[in-house]
Amino acid sequence: MTVLKILLTLHLLGAFALAAGVVLRFVAARMIDADGTPAQNATSSALIRVQGAWLYRGGAMLALLAGLGLVSKTGNSFSDAWISASFTIWLLLFVAGEGFTSRHARFLQNAGPGAPAQQRSGSIRTTTALEVGLVTVLLILMVWRP
Numbered sequence: 354m355t356v357l358k359i360l361l362t363l364h365l366l367g368a369f370a371l372a373a374g375v376v377l378r379f380v381a382a383r384m385i386d387a388d389g390t391p392a393q394n395a396t397s398s399a400l401i402r403v404q405g406a407w408l409y410r411g412g413a414m415l416a417l418l419a420g421l422g423l424v425s426k427t428g429n430s431f432s433d434a435w436i437s438a439s440f441t442i443w444l445l446l447f448v449a450g451e452g453f454t455s456r457h458a459r460f461l462q463n464a465g466p467g468a469p470a471q472q473r474s475g476s477i478r479t480t481t482a483l484e485v486g487l488v489t490v491l492l493i494l495m496v497w498r499p
Contacts, residue, residue, distance in 0.1 A: 357426050364419035370412025375488045378405035378454060382481040385474045398462035402455055413447055435498045439491060446487040453480045
């Protein structure tokens with residue numbers, strides 16, 4: 354197996370893991386009930402933070418590193434518009450997931466019912482929906498690159 358095939362395989366595995374993590378976080382965010390018991394919300398938040406994060410972080414890093422290797426091996430330029438757009442979307446996706454979703458899920462996991470929990474659950478739902486949109490655009494760029 355050539356280096357190019359190995360990099361492509363790793364890149365695809367990373368992309369699938371990233372997409373699976375985003376979908377898992379999205380589904381878990383929909384299970385959070387703003388008026389639900391703290392135990393229910395803690396379970397959903399833990400699912401977002403732990404299981405989703407392992408797939409999410411691991412997939413994101415693997416896709417990024419293998420993608421960097423693919424760009425340098427195939428002779429593409431890092432300044433190509435679709436590659437620059439992909440890196441930008443990857444960065445936005447990672448910031449949304451780690452900067453907002455994980456932080457709000459951590460708060461919600463330790464919070465009781467009430468206004469702050471309702472506010473955070475809405476933020477988690479919004480951010481995970483944004484993540485699904487971003488990962489969809491990212492996958493479209495990877496499959497139908499210009």
